[in-house]
Amino acid sequence: MKTKSTGAPRHTAENTRAVRLSGLAVGPGVCVGIAYRHEAGSVSVPEYRIPPGRIDREKLRLAEAADRGSRQLRNLRGKAQALPGAAGEELGYLLDAYQQMLSGSRFLKGAENRIAERRINAEAAVKEEMDAMAETFAAMADPYLASRASDVRDIGWRLIRVLTKSSYRPFSLLPKDAVIIAGDLSPADTALLNPKAVAGMALSTGGADSHTAIMARSLGLPAVVAVEGLIGQVRPGDTVCLDGGTGEVVIDPDPDTLADFRKRRADFLRSRRGLGRLRDLPAETKDGVRVRLMANVELPSELEMARESGAEGIGLLRSEFMYMNRAEVPDEDEQYHFLKSIIDGMKGLPVTIRTLDLGGDKLADSLGLRDGPNPALGLRAIRLSLARPELLETQFAAILRASAHGPARILLPMIASLEELEQARDLLDQVVRKLKRRKDVTLPATLPPLGVMIEVPGAALSADSLAWACDFFAIGTNDLTQYTLAIDRSDREVAHLYNPLHPAVLRLIQFTVEAANRARIPLSVCGEMAGDPKLAAVLMGLGVTELSMSATHIPLVKRNIRRLSLAETARKANGIMELNDARRIAEAADSLLIDGGISPNK
Numbered sequence: 001m002k003t004k005s006t007g008a009p010r011h012t013a014e015n016t017r018a019v020r021l022s023g024l025a026v027g028p029g030v031c032v033g034i035a036y037r038h039e040a041g042s043v044s045v046p047e048y049r050i051p052p053g054r055i056d057r058e059k060l061r062l063a064e065a066a067d068r069g070s071r072q073l074r075n076l077r078g079k080a081q082a083l084p085g086a087a088g089e090e091l092g093y094l095l096d097a098y099q100q101m102l103s104g105s106r107f108l109k110g111a112e113n114r115i116a117e118r119r120i121n122a123e124a125a126v127k128e129e130m131d132a133m134a135e136t137f138a139a140m141a142d143p144y145l146a147s148r149a150s151d152v153r154d155i156g157w158r159l160i161r162v163l164t165k166s167s168y169r170p171f172s173l174l175p176k177d178a179v180i181i182a183g184d185l186s187p188a189d190t191a192l193l194n195p196k197a198v199a200g201m202a203l204s205t206g207g208a209d210s211h212t213a214i215m216a217r218s219l220g221l222p223a224v225v226a227v228e229g230l231i232g233q234v235r236p237g238d239t240v241c242l243d244g245g246t247g248e249v250v251i252d253p254d255p256d257t258l259a260d261f262r263k264r265r266a267d268f269l270r271s272r273r274g275l276g277r278l279r280d281l282p283a284e285t286k287d288g289v290r291v292r293l294m295a296n297v298e299l300p301s302e303l304e305m306a307r308e309s310g311a312e313g314i315g316l317l318r319s320e321f322m323y324m325n326r327a328e329v330p331d332e333d334e335q336y337h338f339l340k341s342i343i344d345g346m347k348g349l350p351v352t353i354r355t356l357d358l359g360g361d362k363l364a365d366s367l368g369l370r371d372g373p374n375p376a377l378g379l380r381a382i383r384l385s386l387a388r389p390e391l392l393e394t395q396f397a398a399i400l401r402a403s404a405h406g407p408a409r410i411l412l413p414m415i416a417s418l419e420e421l422e423q424a425r426d427l428l429d430q431v432v433r434k435l436k437r438r439k440d441v442t443l444p445a446t447l448p449p450l451g452v453m454i455e456v457p458g459a460a461l462s463a464d465s466l467a468w469a470c471d472f473f474a475i476g477t478n479d480l481t482q483y484t485l486a487i488d489r490s491d492r493e494v495a496h497l498y499n500p501l502h503p504a505v506l507r508l509i510q511f512t513v514e515a516a517n518r519a520r521i522p523l524s525v526c527g528e529m530a531g532d533p534k535l536a537a538v539l540m541g542l543g544v545t546e547l548s549m550s551a552t553h554i555p556l557v558k559r560n561i562r563r564l565s566l567a568e569t570a571r572k573a574n575g576i577m578e579l580n581d582a583r584r585i586a587e588a589a590d591s592l593l594i595d596g597g598i599s600p601n602k
């Protein structure tokens with residue numbers, strides 16, 4: 001096995017495989033590290049009948065495995081505290097609940113009975129009990145109880161892994177400079193990665209604007225997704241070179257490649273330090289037009305990066321990450337303290353808090369969400385919040401209370417009709433009235449503005465009526481592209497067809513900008529388009545003056561803005577609107593990247 005610590009004669013041209021793979025470049029940065037295979041999947045379970053005389057021995061094996069599993073969890077509990085932000089605490093609660101399930105629980109007793117009654121081995125008994133219990137939970141009407149099904153499965157698989165001696169290596173046991181290699185990784189799991197401990201990430205599935213990719217960018221992790229052939233090629237402990245700007249992944253590199261990637265990394269770090277100098281300069285075009293650059297944030301640990309990058313506020317706080325990696329829904333007080341800490345942390349700069357946008361690829365055990373037949377089109381985002389108004393009420397109350405501490409805006413995700421906006425506003429008004437009756441609560445003198453995400457084609461086409469009924473727009477180009485072109489944004493098979501510069505997407509953006517202007521409401525773009533310097537220029541050419549993006553992209557976008565003239569940019573954007581051919585549109589957009597050939601991480 002080749003690892004960093006083994007030293008000696010590695011990486012000679014003769015003894016290396018130098019497997020070159022490529023995928024979608026989604027997280028700027030370059031790294032050289034050690035492969036860490038993350039397996040979310042299961043292990044194969046041996047199943048056999050046992051003679052009566054062996055029943056006690058199997059029961060003992062089960063009890064020992066439960067003990068061992070419990071010790072592992074205790075160990076993890078300690079390590080969870082080292083995770084950034086609230087994630088450690090949340091993971092801690094979950095691990096406590098798991099530990100309880102491994103000591104004298106109904107689950108263990110059930111498995112024990114199966115060993116005796118069905119005369120089967122411990123692994124098979126655990127599997128049968130796990131399946132039966134998980135099925136019972138999943139069928140329950142109460143969403144909280146239904147969500148226990150996944151906990152039962154987690155614990156069941158842990159026990160089976162201990163019994164079969166299959167390795168289970170959670171993120172907290174990562175080697176130094178680990179490069180996470182996986183088939184897929186959920187956004188919730190990605191949020192658990194500690195960017196200080198992880199060097200980079202490569203996945204064999206995914207799309208450029210999937211939430212997993214966005215999360216990796218927000219954490220500042222070099223990342224490549226949709227890498228074909230990845231899993232079959234990587235062995236644990238292999239050295240991996242990864243360039244999140246070009247999408248290259250090299251496994252077991254030869255000495256020249258290794259040197260090349262180390263140089264790329266040094267160049268990248270130097271260039272990032274150079275970009276740091278832009279921090280206090282305005283995002284102003286050569287002809288004096290000021291653009292406001294804001295940060296998209298998922299976790300409190302990203303605030304520091306947002307401030308360091310010179311963000312002029314938070315244009316999108318994806319509040320749903322607060323609900324992930326935990327067993328319970330956060331209550332009003334917890335949400336209030338969380339939001340207050342973000343508002344305090346931004347020191348007077350505006351914070352745009354989007355209400356819960358769960359569903360689709362963002363699932364949360366705490367809400368017991370299950371995949372419907374088509375998760376991207378199902379009960380998600382505002383639909384979920386209106387179907388379970390107690391969730392939205394609690395969230396509104398927490399946001400209103402937190403907004404007494406600094407400027408905040410409320411943003412509703414995935415609005416598709418005026419009725420949804422009106423229902424949400426009615427609920428907000430009710431919550432305001434309730435809070436005014438509470439003695440323990442202070443509200444701000446001016447209530448936060450209520451805005452709408454434009455990310456569904458139907459909303460873009462209804463932009464005029466929505467604009468008159470809300471206070472601001474934020475265009476979500478990720479979902480707008482996904483829904484306009486019917487391309488799942490996290491599906492590798494169709495990733496090459498996902499194109500925010502498609503004329504249909506651009507027309508919907510243009511129409512929305514015009515509607516906002518007619519109603520004189522502010523508009524921003526907070527989809528990933530805003531964080532790509534040349535696509536940001538196209539947006540500016542269409543009249544957008546506020547852009548919100550992963551903090552790591554702010555300096556790059558700012559540098560390009562300072563090299564552009566808006567008059568010229570608008571002329572080119574108008575030219576793009578006349579075109580239908582994807583290649584010519586892409587070429588015209590390329591010409592808006594002043595300096596030519598600069599990828600987002602160079």
Ligand code: PEP
Pocket residue numbers: 214316318357455475476477478479480526527528
């Ligand atoms: C979007 O859809 O563009 C957006 C900003 O929201 P999210 O990426 O969280 O779906």
Ligand code: MG
Pocket residue numbers: 455476478479
């Ligand atoms: Mg969206």
